[in-house]
Amino acid sequence: MSQYRPADYRNTGPESLPAVESIPLSERGLPPSTYQLFCDLAERYEDRVALRFLMQGTPDETPTDYSYRELCQRITQTANALHHLGVGATDTIGILLPNLPQTEFALWGGEAAGIINPINPLLEVEHIAAILNDTACPVLITLAPFPGTELWQKALELKTQVPSLHTIITVDPAAFLPAGMRDAIDQQRGSYLGDGVLDFDTFISQYNDAGLDSGRQITQTDIASYFHTGGTTGTPKLAPHNHLNELACAFQISTACNMEEGYVILIGLPLFHVNAVFTGLSAWMCGGEVLLATPQGYRSPEVMKNFWPLVEKYQVTLFSAVPTILSGLLNFPTAGFDLSSLKFAVCGAAPLATELARQFEKQTGLVLVEGYGQTEGTCVSTLNPRFGDRFIGSVGAPVPYLKIRIVEVDEKTGALLRDCDTNEAGIIAISGPNVFNGYKHPEQNEGQWIEPGWFNTGDLGRLDERGYLWLTGRSKDLIIRGGHNIDPQMIEEALFQHDAVAAAAAVGKPDPRVGELPAAYVQLKPGADVSETELLAFCEEHIPERAAVPKRILFIDAMPLTAVGKIFKPDLRNHITELTVSEVLAELGVKSYGLNVRIDKQHGQAVTVTLTDSSQAHAVKEALGQYAFKSEVA
Structure with a gap:
């Protein structure tokens, strides 16, 4: 022993x-x-x-x-x-x-x-x-x-x-x-x-x-x-x-x-x-x-x-x-x-x-x-x-x-407001002998500690009645490709260097093999004209991390914004998940269906597909089960 x-x-x-x-x-x-x-x-x-x-x-x-x-x-x-x-x-x-x-x-x-x-x-x-x-x-x-x-x-x-x-x-x-x-x-x-x-x-x-x-x-x-x-x-x-x-x-x-x-x-x-x-x-x-x-x-x-x-x-x-x-x-x-x-x-x-x-x-x-x-x-x-x-x-x-x-x-300061109830989703904070004492540079620690010794992971989750942890999302917005963390700001900063780009937001596109692939939503400047192919090539030249080069560029008339003017990425994640599910259903030959994509408080991103033809339910369940989001087929 x-x-x-x-x-x-x-x-x-x-x-x-x-x-x-x-x-x-x-x-x-x-x-x-x-x-x-x-x-x-x-x-x-x-x-x-x-x-x-x-x-x-x-x-x-x-x-x-x-x-x-x-x-x-x-x-x-x-x-x-x-x-x-x-x-x-x-x-x-x-x-x-x-x-x-x-x-x-x-x-x-x-x-x-x-x-x-x-x-x-x-x-x-x-x-x-x-x-x-x-x-x-x-x-x-x-x-x-x-x-x-x-x-x-x-x-x-x-x-x-x-x-x-x-x-x-x-x-x-x-x-x-x-x-x-x-x-x-x-x-x-x-x-x-x-x-x-x-x-x-x-x-x-x-x-x-x-x-x-x-x-x-x-x-x-x-x-x-x-x-x-x-x-x-x-x-x-x-x-x-x-x-x-x-x-x-x-x-x-x-x-x-x-x-x-x-x-x-x-x-x-x-x-x-x-x-x-x-x-x-x-x-x-x-x-x-x-x-x-x-x-x-x-x-x-x-x-x-x-x-x-x-x-x-x-x-x-x-x-x-x-x-x-x-x-x-x-x-x-x-x-x-x-x-x-x-x-x-x-x-x-x-x-x-x-x-x-x-x-x-x-x-x-x-x-x-x-x-x-x-x-x-x-x-x-x-x-x-x-x-x-x-x-x-x-x-x-x-x-x-x-x-x-x-x-x-508190979203601005990171200060603790309250502890959440059982099964209520919130920020995951950790404390213990394995938890580090802070980043090398002091300025990077601002807002990271809810109390002395308690680190704000930036992840979202809930604890159930027995003490099991369930993840419901990531407030850090990291894109996780096969276990590799990709910083969305790296993609966004590269796109902002292009003369035609007014706004950019990078999110993870659900993928059955690697979990997420990087994708980016782009809002063009008035009168600007550029293709997806051109922007993808631009990203390859300007993003130093190969795994972070987006696989898709999606154009959007106006970014969804919060009350304080920040880009509201949950809407973009829901949209790209909806596109992904629609692609899966098209490949399966499903033509008539209802689709609801949302952020669920207990499960994070959730997808419900309502089928007109129930004989297709098994194939749809099996296909969507390959993705990390929670899916339900009715």
């Missing part, structure tokens, strides 16, 4: 929380830092496999394994290498990497030396440079030149745009390939080391693996990481996590999921995202094993194609995914594979369509645990219980030691 997870706790729902919370978290024996956790785990589990890496994602390849002792040694060497580069406790290490073992070494070794800043490799250079400049980053760890990747070229551009950046440490994925392939890649790329560019493996191998050369005594209140979050402006917000935030989060996940020693968790989500980072840490906290499935994770066709064979071969216990991954896995039958090791799957980061959840559980026989969280809460706030009542559509109950309130706030 893990030394951290309560031995006698079984998560059956909100009613079981008092049992675990009767002992204060401060008495649970959590170490002072993530580094000390790895030292303790190495001493406890020694040669047990901690990390297993698959370069290609095929069942017949030989994995690269690291024991708990070896993992701690690599983390220690990384920390010492960074220390000898001059990285101190308040310095930032930028990490721009796919999923590799060295990414894990960099994450946790970086926290032992200074403050890590994992960055989405798919962001454009300008966006990455803004993040690195915000932290005055001196060291960037990224990918060596490698076929089919752009990170090395991005790193060269960043070196000219980030004045503080003096060292680039490169990780070479070719090290995991057969000798012949490595030689071919070396010949193709030529020399790239030198002049402030180092090779990760060669560099860290020079340093002590038995303890921190810095002698640093890390405390739970020291800042461990900066994770960037889109927020509601075009400038990235940096959310600092201290060591207690991260340790508490790992404890909460492992406890709420009732993880046990020997659990194998497959990581396919990217390691710049809090989900992958802290679900992995929670498995290690319990003496489990992390299976890192290729540098691309779920983006690798091989991983998706071989997912069930990999589960069988490596006896995977659980995995975490977003709805788009679950939808993709439905294309690969489970028949013929022994999946008895698989206990459950966790889904979060984007709304889960009811029909998708039902189909996935039916086809796989798995328990699907839906959760909810945010970067500001380190990772997770709620999870459905494995052993209690799970309600499809609910994101579950608070994890241990995390408190939730549903409140009404």
